[in-house]
Amino acid sequence: MRRAPLPLLAGALLVACGARTGLRVGPPDVPETPDVLDVPDVPDVPDVTDRPDAREAGCVPVDDRCGAAEVCGDGDDDDCDGMADEGCPCAPGAVQPCFVGQPGRRNVGVCRDGAQVCEMTGTWGACLGGITPRSDVCNGVDNLCNGCSQQADCELRCPGAGDPRVPTGAPFTAYPLRGRDFYPGLARSWRWAVEGGPCDRLSTRASFTLEGAASETATLRPLLSGDYRVTLVVVTASGRTLSCTWLVHVEGPGLRVEMCYPESQSVDLDLFLSRPGFRGPWYPMGRDVFAPTPSACGWHNCEATLRGSGATRADWGYAPSPLAACVNGPHGAEWSALGSCANPRLDIDNNLSKATGVPENINVDAPRDGDTYRVMVHNFSGTRARPLVNVYCAGRRVATFGAPPDEVPRFEGETNPMVGAMWRVADVRVRVGVDGRTQCEVSRVARPGGAPGYDVTYNDPRF
Secondary structure, eight states, rough: OOOGGGGOOOGGGTTTOOOOOOOOOOSOOOOOOOOOOOHHHHHHHHGGSHHHHHHHHOOOOOOOOOOOSOOOOSOOTTTTOOOTTTTBOOOTTTTTBBBOSOOTTTTTTBOOOOEBBTTTTTTBBBBBBBBBBOOOOOOSSSSSSSSSOOSSSSSOOOOOOOOTTTTOBBBOOEEEEEEGGOOOOOOOEEEEEOOOOOOHHHHSSSSEEEEEESEEEEEEEESSOOEEEEEEEEETTTTTTEEEEEEEEOSSSSEEEEEETTTTTTTOOEEEEETTTTOOOOSTSSTTTTOOTEEEEETTTSSSSOOOOTTOOOOOOOBBGGGTTTTTTTTTTHHHTTTBBBBBEEEEEOOOTTTTOHHHOEEEOOOOOTTTEEEEEEEESSSOOEEEEEEETEEEEEEESSTTTTTOOOOOHHHHHHOEEEEEEEEEEEEEOOOOOOOEEEEEEEEEEEOOSSSEEOOOOOO
């Protein structure tokens, strides 16, 4: 069972509802994000055409394509003012790839896209993440991103697009970082640093662990999907400092919904995903917080070990997934005992006595074409929290809700026996292409009557 019966909870709730279980299960506390490397400021990118060897070598730099005005819908910084699609209309919560370097240098050399979220104003927010043009240091890759880097014969060989040394990773799965893959010479020291995505900008707990940060070989273990920015700094035997930065893409199959929040070490939130065709209520017995509907995937019926009162595993007619989909997660041993991974599945319930600070996620590894789901977040503890929800389809982030400056307001409320605050986040409609790839149409759940803001209720279990 998730928690003790109601008569026994009076004392337990004094400890912020941490008594869902008396046993701590799952991974150890995630360590805080390591300090970002103290790399010197990068000077302005020089104009490669001013270097005589570029023209003499017959290289023609790419056309930067800087224009007089912004062009909406392409994610480019068309007018080269350091912003992408500023002032352009969009659907709140939508996410698009973006690039804030010169448009012509997008995805050239080391340059890679970031991502931007459509804010509640209906316009695009800042373009975050990615890699933009930088000084053309000797590290074996085109840092100028103009096709005319002269740095080819270098001690350090950094990865570029499609480099086999940088494969795609998977959530909860160890990802080796091997210094010798990039620098084969003698070294005085090695140092690795990793930066995560939206949850790491919001939470005090990292969405990854990094072992061996000062070693030749390190191990990254990502807990979430998305792009992780990796930096390697090597001090050679001669005392020369070399460095490079690249992105490691982490993805899971099908539909994956992830939830994090900065108060995750003291407040208990629950993530739910509705069965296709279900229309509620989320708590059919009214205000009994221990009896969520069996038609939603959540803590009660989607983890490896069922803890809901009389709960049976969520069965939406999908075939189970192979063990490889979940065996590296926090409940890998329990899934192994079952012989397969459930579909849908909750990898971990962020429970104050069970997995403090770990982001929560729900997966549908192989959804059917046309299936529609609703995402809901329930504040069980009652104390104010600021949840952020990311929606990924086939490993690509397609929607983000609750990110600053659009935090969910007043997400708090009395619980036990009340159901407290509920945030109906978004509806997700899945499209499966002829190639089997999952695509998603995501729309924010509007408040009844079309009122602005998020659909948040208090002590109301309606769908």
